[in-house]
Amino acid sequence: MSASIEVYNPLTAYNSAISKLEKNGIRATKQRRVLAKLIFDKGKRHISAENLFDEVKKEERKISMATVYNTLKQFTTLGLIREIVVDQNKSLYCNNNQSHYHLYIEDEGKVIDIPTKNIDLDIPSIPACLQLHDIDVIVRIRTLKEKKS
């Protein structure tokens, strides 16, 4: 039955985020709801804290940067979003829960999803005392510009 490729339903994503908050005893405050709406309501995408902060400014409410960061962190801990560390000073958050990896266009700071089926990981046996937490695959790409001379 499963849809062949990933289907993203903003409303479902938003609603399940909110209910997951509540299930974990975290209040669905106005700020968290606004942020969740912005994060989940625009289809699959990758956002930075700054990005999100800017989007909030364009909307009705004003939310402090600290709250944006704290909320992103909480959402990440709850597994609602995933953090992608593309480089030192750039964390992006991915609102797509389904298993996938990332194509990172370095010059543009842009990230594109790669469906998991295109990547085949045969990870060596992990000792029983360890627990797989996450697999980050970032394929780094550069645009050809000054090259090819």
Add this chain to the structure above:
Amino acid sequence: MSASIEVYNPLTAYNSAISKLEKNGIRATKQRRVLAKLIFDKGKRHISAENLFDEVKKEERKISMATVYNTLKQFTTLGLIREIVVDQNKSLYCNNNQSHYHLYIEDEGKVIDIPTKNIDLDIPSIPACLQLHDIDVIVRIRTLKEKKS
């Protein structure tokens, strides 16, 4: 012919690093030689800037943090070492040039190599105007501690 698994020769690694510097018109100054020795002389490993700085302090010469950072950056640009961004505040540098990926033990901040043969990437077609720069695969692992209750 090729060796079945990776073989690392500290002396060769050091020497080829130095000659690559010279080939690129970068002087093999005392600081760079000291850093290269520390980086390549202890077998395959993953070092942070701070680590390296500490090791320098234990040795004869004193090298400033700025120089350590600048040198690591240069070495990375030249392809002598690889930077692994495991999280925001932790960049590690890997002295192993051969293609491989990383197992990151989050709680310990420790990185272990995974030979490439265990990972098979079938990357969706990359437009001709783009250039593959690097593929980072970080398998994130946590030790089981407070869990299993």
Add this chain to the structure above:
DNA sequence: TTACATGCAAAGCATTTGCAGATAA
């Protein structure tokens, strides 16, 4: 001699934190 390197301290920047005031249940 002269371009390139180094070291220091100051600057930068994304992120985190402490704490007083605000808010949800």
Add this chain to the structure above:
DNA sequence: TTATCTGCAAATGCTTTGCATGTAA
């Protein structure tokens, strides 16, 4: 009411930079 949140501004920590001094060729 009371625990939890929020916002501000200050703090943090890694990394970078400007600039005067030092060094290799």
